[in-house]
Amino acid sequence: MSDDSRTESKRRKLPQLVLRALIDGGKTIDEEVSSQNLRNIPVGAHDQIQHQSKSIWHSKPEIDAYVREKLDISDAEWNTSDSNRPSFWFTYVAQEISKLRKDGTITDWNPELRTGIWRLTHLKGIESSEPIVQINNSDIDSSNSNSKRFFIALGPWSNWEHTLNNPPFRWGVNPSSASNVGVFNALRHGDIVYYYANQDNPRQFSKRGLFGVGKVTRIYDEEHERYWPDEKLKDEVIYKHRFEIESLKLVKTDSELLPWIDGLPFTKGLNRVANEETLKQLIDNTEKIWNI
Incomplete structure (x- = not known):
């Protein structure tokens, strides 16, 4: 198999791997700051601060490390680049994360400032920050609650x-x-x-x-x-x-x-x-x- 074919084969596994990395484990905000040596991290969004002590948060470096381990990507392969991208694989992972942000799968610690720290949006015991439309059609919403997606x-x-x-x-x-x-x-x-x-x-x-x-x-x-x-x-x-x-x-x-x-x-x-x-x-x- 050629190098290009091997790379393409690995890329096809990337969406599931990135999602799995977000499902497995997680850290508190303090742990993320400490483990990634992050400095001057912005305050979280008002609806996220309440979750800062939960072990649900992830950062780009840890996702990168997870992908590298699972796909057995060498240093040389990871650092392959061109004039536009310092690392092809770094960019591939970033693109997958952008897709998850766009479709609402992940929620940023502070979406306005893009801190590079996120969590899965829908987690047991945590209310989603997505807007929920209120309806009055009693037959469509026959339960006591009118909050439906x-x-x-x-x-x-x-x-x-x-x-x-x-x-x-x-x-x-x-x-x-x-x-x-x-x-x-x-x-x-x-x-x-x-x-x-x-x-x-x-x-x-x-x-x-x-x-x-x-x-x-x-x-x-x-x-x-x-x-x-x-x-x-x-x-x-x-x-x-x-x-x-x-x-x-x-x-x-x-x-x-x-x-x-x-x-x-x-x-x-x-x-x-x-x-x-x-x-x-x-x-x-x-x-x-x-x-x-």
């Missing part, structure tokens, strides 16, 4: 049809990228998920639109069951991260579809609707067209 679940009709015919109704996320895992980790019981079938054949609908909506009732990982048709075909678990849904509305004809809204996310098998204007329009359409 909203998602679009996307995939081929063959997989949707299979879960319709083989309850409990469920969906899954492929752990192929840190971004996918980050969205799945944001999912909570009671969150709202809309259903979208892509254009892969066989198709149930001739136009774009949402064909259902439901409430998350169970979240789990599955290591063994080959459930969906493509998993059975390949004889492997593809969608390890799974969740079950209690459907509130389900339609099967074009005329009943909830119209697609420009701005809704559709790049992954599970996408969080974060834009407040788009979400408001989605909720309004749901109430107006589906009466829920």
